[in-house]
Amino acid sequence: MNPGNTNYLNLPFGFGNIRCQWNIKRQPFVIKASFLPAGDAEDLIRNALSNPVGTTPDLALLNSDSRIAIAINDKTRPVPNGKMVIPLLEMLRGYGIQSENIVFYIASGTHVPMNSDEFSEILPAEIINNYRVIAHNCDAHQELEYIGKTSRGTPVWV
Numbered sequence: 001m002n003p004g005n006t007n008y009l010n011l012p013f014g015f016g017n018i019r020c021q022w023n024i025k026r027q028p029f030v031i032k033a034s035f036l037p038a039g040d041a042e043d044l045i046r047n048a049l050s051n052p053v054g055t056t057p058d059l060a061l062l063n064s065d066s067r068i069a070i071a072i073n074d075k076t077r078p079v080p081n082g083k084m085v086i087p088l089l090e091m092l093r094g095y096g097i098q099s100e101n102i103v104f105y106i107a108s109g110t111h112v113p114m115n116s117d118e119f120s121e122i123l124p125a126e127i128i129n130n131y132r133v134i135a136h137n138c139d140a141h142q143e144l145e146y147i148g149k150t151s152r153g154t155p156v157w158v
Contacts, residue, residue, distance in 0.1 A: 014078055041080065045087040064096030067103075074108045074135070075121050082124040089127075099130045106135040113137040 010017040037044050050057060070088065073079045085104075092102060104127065106114055113135040114121075119128050127133070137143065144157040 041083045062095040071105045071107045104133045108136045
């Protein structure tokens with residue numbers, strides 16, 4: 001490729017950027033979202049928790065004895081977990097659910113499980129210090145339970 005006909009573009013990716021190049025004959029274009037909710041992220045999440053789409057918030061079963069599991073993405077997905085889970089935890093505390101009854105599961109899938117010293121990459125210290133956080137490990141068969149098969153026959157272990 002002739003360097004004189006090459007353009008470069010830095011695209012956000014993960015926690016950084018990827019430098020892309022293209023031939024000048026093929027101009028890239030950016031597709032922008034046609035709708036972005038306006039407002040504070042935590043307020044938007046509080047509103048979504050109170051007003052789920054297509055259903056009502058069925059929280060009548062929650063009480064101070066409820067045990068809650070919260071699945072979050074691992075470090076391979078740049079998700080603002082801290083902003084997302086704080087409103088959820090506030091809501092759960094409103095039902096009297098104590099931190100010892102709430103567990104965060106880092107959904108690693110088949111990725112290498114995160115070490116506890118990496119948890120701060122995806123969760124604020126307030127959560128790490130006050131809640132149990134477990135990195136899922138799909139290879140730790142002794143920690144998983146077989147619950148059956150999908151409609152296509154795929155075995156399911158959780």
